[in-house]
Amino acid sequence: MSKAHVLLMGPPNVGKSVIFNHLTGLSVSCANYAGTTVEFVAGKAGINDRDVVLVDVPGTYTLNATNQAEQVAVDMLRGQHKPGTQSTCSHCREESDVCAEDLGSAPSAVICVVDANNLESSLYLLFQVLSFGLPTVVALNRVDLARDKNIHIDWEGLSRRLGVPIVPMVAVEKQGFQELKNEIRNSLDRPFEPRLDWSQDKHWSIAEKLSREVTTGRPSQNSSRRRRWGEKLVQPWPGLPLAIIILAIAFALIIGIGMQLRQLILLPFFRDLVIPQIVAVVQAFVPPGTIQNIMVGEYGFLVKGIEWPFALVMPYVLSFYGVMAALEDSGYLPRLGVLLDGLLNRIGLQGSSIIPLLLGYGCGIPGILATRALATGKERLIIATMICMAVPCISQTGAFIAMLAERSVSVVVAVFGLSFLALILAGLIMDKALKGPRPLTIMEIPELLPPRRDVLAKKIWIRFKRYVTDGALPMVVAVGIASVLYETGIMAAAGRFMSPLVEHWLLLPQEASVPLILGIMRRELAVLPLIEMDLTTLQLFVGATVGLFYVPCIAIVAILAREFSIKTAFFMLIATSATAFIVGGIFARMEFLAWIFG
Structure with a gap:
């Protein structure tokens, strides 16, 4: 019953x-x-x-x-x-x-x-x-x-x-x-x-x-003051300058807090305490050879599978979710959507479309699912394309910052500026390619309130748990698979097959073929191995560019097939791969970028 x-x-x-x-x-x-x-x-x-x-x-x-x-x-x-x-x-x-x-x-x-x-x-x-x-x-x-x-x-x-x-x-x-x-x-x-x-x-x-x-009753003076500020934030003046300042501060906090967590706490903890103990135990009980290398070798899943998701990516995940939670709980994000409504209208979207896009920066799956609340199929497909083409998830974002921030903050800014530019271009192209009406903007603007500490702590904790289950653990599994492929020589053979494209077009060393193969399993793995290679700043930027546009995660491909069609999912795979290599190869030949990045 x-x-x-x-x-x-x-x-x-x-x-x-x-x-x-x-x-x-x-x-x-x-x-x-x-x-x-x-x-x-x-x-x-x-x-x-x-x-x-x-x-x-x-x-x-x-x-x-x-x-x-x-x-x-x-x-x-x-x-x-x-x-x-x-x-x-x-x-x-x-x-x-x-x-x-x-x-x-x-x-x-x-x-x-x-x-x-x-x-x-x-x-x-x-x-x-x-x-x-x-x-x-x-x-x-x-x-x-x-x-x-x-x-x-x-x-x-x-x-x-x-x-x-x-x-x-x-x-x-x-x-x-x-x-x-x-x-x-x-x-x-x-x-x-x-x-x-x-x-x-x-x-x-x-x-x-x-x-x-x-x-x-009548609104109190404090309420009227909050309402006036709330109204100012959705007006071009002073809303747009304030938006630039707020987003710049948010970006600085994400990098600054994440870098401090990484350098002062997480890296020393894992590299000096946790990983040496794991290596010692494995070497004591597992004889030298392929099995030991799979566990603690160059791509050992008990070493890289712990260091990459928890020491390199996780600090930026925490700082990103903390800043995002503050912007959410304050009621600022809908106001940002109103400010960007005019720009989004030009690519067939409404201001509320900013929400699934921002969700995509946490993870592409909820971003794509959030398109269900949009009014037209055209809007849904445009947003899904933008997320797949140019929105790095939080794990990928953490990988970008971990790889680039210590070398040059300007490169980090350039990567995310490129992401923003690609978003606009993808939206413009899809708006022209797809037929359908332009929707009217209907969006609720909540009360402008100071964030609550208990609510912020709960949001960060919930999202951190989701990162561990949906991001970190699958990354450990992917590194484990990669370790098997590496130690059995399969990855080396695939790397040699891709080396002409990697060496002669992207101007990267042959070993950079390995992360491109890993990126098929997890997008951030197309970036993380580059950290330990002796690359120039320009080469790092090229690698980040390829990683930005590279094929979506397998889970996102499955969501695209379910929400739209298998044809749509296949189109995204082809479009992202082609864009990644074309744009990456073009940037590799722009020698003046090396001078700009110092």
């Missing part, structure tokens, strides 16, 4: 993931911008004396089904979700007993999260949810922010008018959760009795009227 399942719904950036995490104990990333949850997530939750399956549905402003996120929400409300289809639950891959058995019928109840700071627009979505006739509990979240702005909501009066229970909450402070559990438990056992007419044409008028009648 299937368990009762409850849908957790609401607009993006309203605290759904925080509520889901608390009720289920699962770690789902929450951020102060739209587009974080692109697949719905299911987990078991104990609601007082009853176990239910809680489903975090993708955040959406309406249920008009104009994109995949909205369609998933509508399908879930109708009980039409089919696990294993394109809109899959994240747990279908890990806990199929939860998804396949419990999510195939109509939901037992709905928790609709409403934003106390944007009551009218949240009520519009709530009315659409109520039109499905399901037992509904309203979580009125972020009442603390409304209170700080001297705005008070008569939630009890609103509850009486709507005929649904409303629980005021401050999810990040863990306030209101017991009351929410009580109301969810009650809603599972009582019939739903709507008190208003939920016909579609009356949603906005009712929302406007009710929000006006139940809200009192």
Whole structure:
């Protein structure tokens, strides 16, 4: 018999993931911008004396089904979700007993999260949810922010008018959760009795009227000051100069903090303490020969498989995620999207497209999946192409900085400047090649707030764990495979086959063929081995350029085939490989670059 399942719904950036995490104990990333949850997530939750399956549905402003996120929400409300289809639950891959058995019928109840700071627009979505006739509990979240702005909501009066229970909450402070559990438990056992007419044409008028009648107070001076600064950040002046300064500071912090972590803590720890002990143990128990070399040789996975992901890449991963978490939690990223809206419009995108692009700098997979919230297939394909062609993931970013920062910061700037230029060119070319309408920009701008230290720490910890499982461990496996290929001579043969291209076109030494072969398994491995080669600054830049445009990771190829088609995935492989070698060979012959980089 299937368990009762409850849908957790609401607009993006309203605290759904925080509520889901608390009720289920699962770690789902929450951020102060739209587009974080692109697949719905299911987990078991104990609601007082009853176990239910809680489903975090993708955040959406309406249920008009104009994109995949909205369609998933509508399908879930109708009980039409089919696990294993394109809109899959994240747990279908890990806990199929939860998804396949419990999510195939109509939901037992709905928790609709409403934003106390944007009551009218949240009520519009709530009315659409109520039109499905399901037992509904309203979580009125972020009442603390409304209170700080001297705005008070008569939630009890609103509850009486709507005929649904409303629980005021401050999810990040863990306030209101017991009351929410009580109301969810009650809603599972009582019939739903709507008190208003939920016909579609009356949603906005009712929302406007009710929000006006139940809200009192005027914004405080501090709130007005934050609002004024929030408005300035989306205007060309002073928004654009401030954006340049903010991004420059962010870039400097990522490099500076990461370099200090690497040089002062992680490298000494692994090279002086951990790795010598591992080598000593292996040499004591494993006789000299191929097996020992595979374990602790030149590409030994117990040496390079630990040093590369944890000592060279991880410090920049931590600094990147720390800076990104601060920008997310402050509410600045949506404002950056508004500033870049004019530029993005020229390549057939809207300002909100900045979100999947930025997610791509963490990992290309969530960046591509986040395109589901975009309105058109053309937008989705443009963003996916841009991510595959010119957006380095965090592991690759860490590899670039580890390889180049100590030699010349100007080379690091040049690589990321090249990435930005390639993004624009890829977008322009795809916009001309693909037919389709240019979408209107619709984007929510959240409150401008100082980042919370506890939230930042949690985000960094969650993303660090994901890096270990999704980035570091696969890198260890890839290094292990590479070690076997190297010690058996297969990689040397492949290197000799590629040497004419590497030596005569890219002007790199023959041993640089090895990382190109490794890069097929993990993109950052096309860069990391170059660190230990005696290369000039120009050669390092050429290697970084090839690594930037090189073939996507195998996991990204699989996602492209699933989200679009096998033909699209094959096109990306050919396009990225051709671009990598063409651009790399051109730069290798620009001798004046050696003078520029010093």
